[in-house]
Amino acid sequence: MVPGGADDRAGGSGDVPTADAREIADAVDCLVHLWSTAAQEATVRLSPHQLRALRVLETAPELNLTGLAERMDLGMPTASRLCDRLEAAGMMERAVHPQRRREVQLRLTAHGRRVLRDVAHRRAQALAEVLRGMEPAERAALTRGMKAFFAAQGGSTGRHP
Structure with a gap:
């Protein structure tokens, strides 16, 4: 069984939000890298x-x-x-x-x-x-998930500094 993987959630032994958080953290790391790389390629x-x-x-x-x-x-x-x-x-x-x-x-x-x-x-x-x-x-699910995330953390889906 891989910690944080599908087996962890299916077996019921793991904390579902924690397992999801580990998987999402990996995706966020990729997004942060994509975001910072794009910013560093800017003219300034x-x-x-x-x-x-x-x-x-x-x-x-x-x-x-x-x-x-x-x-x-x-x-x-x-x-x-x-x-x-x-x-x-x-x-x-x-x-x-x-x-x-x-x-x-x-x-x-x-x-x-x-x-x-x-x-x-x-x-x-x-x-x-x-x-x-x-x-x-998948894109639609990601969009819905991001909107729900912003709402859950007290934000909005507008632009954030």
């Missing part, structure tokens, strides 16, 4: 933190440094250095808030938006290539 190479920061700024325009740090669960010095690197690369800019002069907003630049589009396009292409190898019923 970004660290996972840099890419995530751009995604956060895309979904929450004009966020301040504190907001970015909170959303990314980073300390303020780390978030500040991350923004320094993104600003130096021309992907985001700092601007004084029009109503609260002491607050600095973080904004994506046109270059930052292009980089995000490039990464998203490459990721979609890589994922589509894998999905083409699946039967339509």
Whole structure:
């Protein structure tokens, strides 16, 4: 009997959610590799933190440094250095808030938006290539399963940074 395999579930001796989790973890590892490889093939190479920061700024325009740090669960010095690197690369800019002069907003630049589009396009292409190898019923089941996963973890099926 293979731990986590079909025998583990069929025999009733194993914990079904745990066995499923082991199998899903393997698939997630493959997806993470596919995702990061596609991102690294983009015209501009970004660290996972840099890419995530751009995604956060895309979904929450004009966020301040504190907001970015909170959303990314980073300390303020780390978030500040991350923004320094993104600003130096021309992907985001700092601007004084029009109503609260002491607050600095973080904004994506046109270059930052292009980089995000490039990464998203490459990721979609890589994922589509894998999905083409699946039967339509398998793709539909995967889609239903992912929607159920997002709902169970309290999320939604929308875009996540």
